[in-house]
Amino acid sequence: MTSPPAVRCTGLRHTFGETVAVDGLDLEIPAGEVFGLLGPNGAGKTTTIRMITTLLPARTGSIEVFGLDVTRRKMAVRRLIGYVPQQLSADGTLSGRENVALFARLFDVPRRRRGAQVESALEAVGLLADADREAKGYSGGMIRRLELAQALVSSPRLLILDEPTIGLDPVARTSVWERIEQIRADTGMTVLVTTHYMEEAEQYCERIALMHRGRIRALGTPAELEAEHGEGSTLDDVFRSVTGDQLDGGGIRDVRAARRTARRLG
Numbered sequence: 237m238t239s240p241p242a243v244r245c246t247g248l249r250h251t252f253g254e255t256v257a258v259d260g261l262d263l264e265i266p267a268g269e270v271f272g273l274l275g276p277n278g279a280g281k282t283t284t285i286r287m288i289t290t291l292l293p294a295r296t297g298s299i300e301v302f303g304l305d306v307t308r309r310k311m312a313v314r315r316l317i318g319y320v321p322q323q324l325s326a327d328g329t330l331s332g333r334e335n336v337a338l339f340a341r342l343f344d345v346p347r348r349r350r351g352a353q354v355e356s357a358l359e360a361v362g363l364l365a366d367a368d369r370e371a372k373g374y375s376g377g378m379i380r381r382l383e384l385a386q387a388l389v390s391s392p393r394l395l396i397l398d399e400p401t402i403g404l405d406p407v408a409r410t411s412v413w414e415r416i417e418q419i420r421a422d423t424g425m426t427v428l429v430t431t432h433y434m435e436e437a438e439q440y441c442e443r444i445a446l447m448h449r450g451r452i453r454a455l456g457t458p459a460e461l462e463a464e465h466g467e468g469s470t471l472d473d474v475f476r477s478v479t480g481d482q483l484d485g486g487g488i489r490d491v492r493a494a495r496r497t498a499r500r501l502g
């Protein structure tokens with residue numbers, strides 16, 4: 237028997253009042269893949285992710301995570317997922333180690349394994365040396381890596397990251413991605429990531445889905461998408477043609493997000 241995909245969405249739809257956020261989405265992510273979900277602001281990426289993580293109900297259509305239905309097997313699905321949301325999930329008044337230990341308790345990591353898993357998650361993101369400092373003294377990149385450690389402490393099989401590098405400088409962005417790559421190489425974990433940065437998607441994601449107005453408009457490896465679009469095309473070109481040139485919004489948003497990240501821990 238072949239093993240089930242990490243994620244399978246079929247006919248997924250979600251509305252907020254009149255707004256159709258996700259509009260009949262079909263998506264399959266094989267186990268072990270690094271998959272990028274891209275799209276302009278409001279495309280429906282976060283709504284899709286929140287349904288996969290069971291934080292929003294999937295009322296129309298279905299989602300399976302490693303073969304488990306998210307509606308019927310909610311708790312079992314949650315145990316398989318590590319999630320780094322866009323919003324801050326670290327507590328600035330706690331040390332790095334205390335933050336990760338808190339998540340270990342929240343995610344029911346067995347007591348006898350907790351200490352070792354906290355240390356190994358901190359090590360995986362390169363924060364052992366700073367683990368006893370209060371998180372409010374961390375840089376934006378360190379906070380993101382701390383949040384990554386929080387998501388990793390329960391040894392998830394599927395790691396979901398919503399804009400993990402938004403608002404970070406290029407050095408911090410590279411450092412976050414290098415950690416993600418290393419963790420993936422060490423554990424074989426499946427990674428589902430949303431990003432606005434085309435060059436990051438191109439460099440780090442094996443396959444990409446371009447989402448627009450609640451639907452997937454293009455899907456494939458970066459090379460496939462570029463080749464399909466025409467010789468010499470970049471992912472930016474593909475994205476522009478799919479979305480009707482909505483890329484520019486990201487610029488303003490990035491600045492806002494950078495400010496937000498800088499303020500996040502006061």
Ligand SMILES: Nc1ncnc2c1ncn2[C@@H]1O[C@H](COP(=O)(O)OP(=O)(O)OP(=O)(O)O)[C@@H](O)[C@H]1O
Pocket residue numbers: 252255256257275276277278279280281282283284
């Ligand atoms: N809680 C909510 N209540 C009402 N409308 C919402 C809510 N959350 C999202 N929406 C709307 O649903 C649509 C999809 O939003 P979503 O956040 O999923 O997009 P996104 O692709 O993640 O965008 P971004 O890149 O800005 O995070 C948008 O039109 C948004 O305004």
